[in-house]
Amino acid sequence: MRYLVMLAVAASATAEDVDWSQTAEEAARTLQEYIRFDTTVPPGDVRATADFLEGILEAEGISVTRYVSAPGKVNLYARLEGSGDAKPILLLHHMDVVPADASRWDVDPFGGERKDGHIWGRGAMDMKGTGTLHLYAFLTLHRQKIPLNRDIVLMAVADEEVGGELGARFMIENHYDELDPEYVLDEGGFGSRDVYANDKLVFAISVAEKQIVWLKIRAEGVAGHGSQPSDQNPNDRLVRALGRLLDEPFPSSPSPVVESMRETLGALRENKFTNAIQNTTLSLTTLQSGVGDPVKINVIPSVAEATIDCRLVPGTDATEFLQEVKIRLGDPELLVEIAYQSEETVVTASDTDLYRALESAIIRHHPDAVVVPTLIPYGTDSNAFRHKGAKSYGIIPMELSAEIVASMHSDAERVPIAEIETAIRIFYEALVEVAGS
Numbered sequence: 469m470r471y472l473v474m475l476a477v478a479a480s481a482t483a484e485d486v487d488w489s490q491t492a493e494e495a496a497r498t499l500q501e502y503i504r505f506d507t508t509v510p511p512g513d514v515r516a517t518a519d520f521l522e523g524i525l526e527a528e529g530i531s532v533t534r535y536v537s538a539p540g541k542v543n544l545y546a547r548l549e550g551s552g553d554a555k556p557i558l559l560l561h562h563m564d565v566v567p568a569d570a571s572r573w574d575v576d577p578f579g580g581e582r583k584d585g586h587i588w589g590r591g592a593m594d595m596k597g598t599g600t601l602h603l604y605a606f607l608t609l610h611r612q613k614i615p616l617n618r619d620i621v622l623m624a625v626a627d628e629e630v631g632g633e634l635g636a637r638f639m640i641e642n643h644y645d646e647l648d649p650e651y652v653l654d655e656g657g658f659g660s661r662d663v664y665a666n667d668k669l670v671f672a673i674s675v676a677e678k679q680i681v682w683l684k685i686r687a688e689g690v691a692g693h694g695s696q697p698s699d700q701n702p703n704d705r706l707v708r709a710l711g712r713l714l715d716e717p718f719p720s721s722p723s724p725v726v727e728s729m730r731e732t733l734g735a736l737r738e739n740k741f742t743n744a745i746q747n748t749t750l751s752l753t754t755l756q757s758g759v760g761d762p763v764k765i766n767v768i769p770s771v772a773e774a775t776i777d778c779r780l781v782p783g784t785d786a787t788e789f790l791q792e793v794k795i796r797l798g799d800p801e802l803l804v805e806i807a808y809q810s811e812e813t814v815v816t817a818s819d820t821d822l823y824r825a826l827e828s829a830i831i832r833h834h835p836d837a838v839v840v841p842t843l844i845p846y847g848t849d850s851n852a853f854r855h856k857g858a859k860s861y862g863i864i865p866m867e868l869s870a871e872i873v874a875s876m877h878s879d880a881e882r883v884p885i886a887e888i889e890t891a892i893r894i895f896y897e898a899l900v901e902v903a904g905s
């Protein structure tokens with residue numbers, strides 16, 4: 469206990485001469501500029517953002533190492549050197565963003581505009597926003613000349629939104645010995661009063677993510693004239709089987725991570741996010757069928773296909789899950805194929821120095837907050853690092869409304885400017901606590 473109190477004092481003492489509001493304003497301007505580079509994947513060309521980040525780091529005298537995994541695909545890192553033997557802490561973010569349909573936005577998705585107290589644009593949250601918070605915690609450690617007992621590495625990668633093959637996975641496969649982190653800080657959880665629980669400010673730090681299984685289901689039949697229905701119509705067979713599959717939710721045993729959330733918070737709030745972290749889920753994402761373009765309404769096609777995005781709670785065996793899917797479909801002639809399956813879930817323990825340091829930094833700045841480990845329903849680069857033995861935590865240390873959280877990947881993505889300062893300070897103080905010597 470005393471140990472923690474002393475560290476807290478040390479963290480605030482070293483931070484005394486930092487002008488935090490100036491740092492936050494600088495970060496806000498950097499984020500606006502960062503959003504203005506269109507790094508939509510595909511094609512996910514991140515050369516310009518890599519140059520941008522490299523320019524900021526080199527202007528501060530920090531050298532940058534770049535690796536090109538394919539044309540346009542740059543991954544870069546910078547390092548603050550520490551003196552001890554402990555393995556590094558890796559601050560990880562991705563530079564690519566998902567597509568934005570400008571016609572659906574009220575602002576230019578690549579304008580980096582400030583409006584109504586927010587910075588708007590694709591990537592504002594996912595993940596240029598968090599990357600910018602990492603960057604300014606990292607730069608502040610450097611500017612304050614904080615002596616470190618281990619290296620802190622800031623890494624920006626390509627292609628996270630398409631699985632990370634040419635980004636984080638490329639770095640893990642080819643340059644892991646240069647990184648070899650004890651800890652990874654990545655995207656994942658966030659702080660909110662109206663996502664996780666009712667009337668409580670909850671900061672959830674993700675320690676695991678659900679396993680992804682993408683299925684393709686194909687019905688084959690006999691083409692014919694729409695005027696004469698037949699039992700060989702693949703559309704009928706597919707639709708009936710999907711009805712049987714999706715009719716009832718999949719039973720899933722609760723994961724220990726979510727159990728411990730419920731112990732701390734009581735019943736979770738009811739919404740699609742908390743449903744997704746508590747249950748194995750299936751989303752019917754595409755249906756394809758028909759002959760001709762435009763499709764002919766009077767032709768029964770010979771093939772109908774569907775895809776289903778399945779996300780398994782930890783502890784669910786993917787093979788058994790697939791068996792259950794086939795039983796529910798109830799039609800052995802359907803072709804069921806796994807289009808993609810992520811590695812099994814690895815859960816990072818939360819009884820670590822970095823978790824506790826994040827928790828105490830969050831509570832210093834949000835005294836009414838409850839900090840819990842959580843599971844996230846979507847995939848990130850963290851899972852690949854967890855399989856290498858790194859302890860990975862996902863957190864945007866901002867207090868966000870459910871509406872803002874839902875803006876991720878949507879046509880109103882934005883972050884509240886007022887949260888930037890505290891979020892940088894939370895990262896900075898946690899890093900000083902764990903890596904300051």
Ligand SMILES: [Zn+2]
Nearest residue numbers: 594595628655
């Ligand atoms: Zn992301």
